[in-house]
Amino acid sequence: MHGPALSGWLLMVLCGATGAYCLLRTRDGTPRERGSARAEALMGFGMAAMAVPPALFTLPEWMWVVYAVLFGAAALHAVVHAGGGGHLHHVVGSLAMVYMAVVMAPGASHVAPGGHLGHGAEAAGGVPALTGALLVYYALYVLRSAGRLIPAPAPAGVPAGAGGVPGPSWDARPELALACRLAMGTAMFAMLLTL
Numbered sequence: 001m002h003g004p005a006l007s008g009w010l011l012m013v014l015c016g017a018t019g020a021y022c023l024l025r026t027r028d029g030t031p032r033e034r035g036s037a038r039a040e041a042l043m044g045f046g047m048a049a050m051a052v053p054p055a056l057f058t059l060p061e062w063m064w065v066v067y068a069v070l071f072g073a074a075a076l077h078a079v080v081h082a083g084g085g086g087h088l089h090h091v092v093g094s095l096a097m098v099y100m101a102v103v104m105a106p107g108a109s110h111v112a113p114g115g116h117l118g119h120g121a122e123a124a125g126g127v128p129a130l131t132g133a134l135l136v137y138y139a140l141y142v143l144r145s146a147g148r149l150i151p152a153p154a155p156a157g158v159p160a161g162a163g164g165v166p167g168p169s170w171d172a173r174p175e176l177a178l179a180c181r182l183a184m185g186t187a188m189f190a191m192l193l194t195l
């Protein structure tokens with residue numbers, strides 16, 4: 001990932017922690033929820049590895065091919081199992097990871113200032129229209145996810161926390177899963193900005 005080292009460190013930690021939490025979520029829930037958690041864990045760990053600052057570790061050139069194949073397979077898996085909006089988001093996320101792997105690979109084609117593809121150009125990488133479309137998608141996704149995290153008001157006459165009924169375990173809370181998706185969407189937006 002291009003950009004300041006501090007951003008890379010922060011994204012690496014954020015995505016790694018998100019991936020770890022998603023991995024914990026694979027223990028409980030319906031098969032669909034566990035499958036979604038596995039896809040999100042893969043995305044979180046993949047983004048964490050992609051965000052590693054070059055000062056710490058430079059990924060070998062062949063690793064970008066592995067990324068493209070791995071996330072291409074993840075996109076294909078999500079397409080085959082597409083049954084709802086969550087899988088569509090996994091398709092977009094996996095294809096965005098393939099796109100970033102291709103653009104970030106050493107020696108990859110970059111868009112020259114005139115809009116033509118050229119090798120070794122120092123201009124921003126990627127196809128501007130595709131990068132822009134992904135930025136718009138993730139900006140809207142982040143805003144929608146953030147809006148869903150706003151707590152709903154308690155029903156009239158029921159004080160918050162009443163009844164002494166324990167809530168779900170910390171790894172099965174839907175708001176934490178949504179917060180993880182929000183964090184990964186924000187991280188994807190930031191990584192796309194650095195292309």
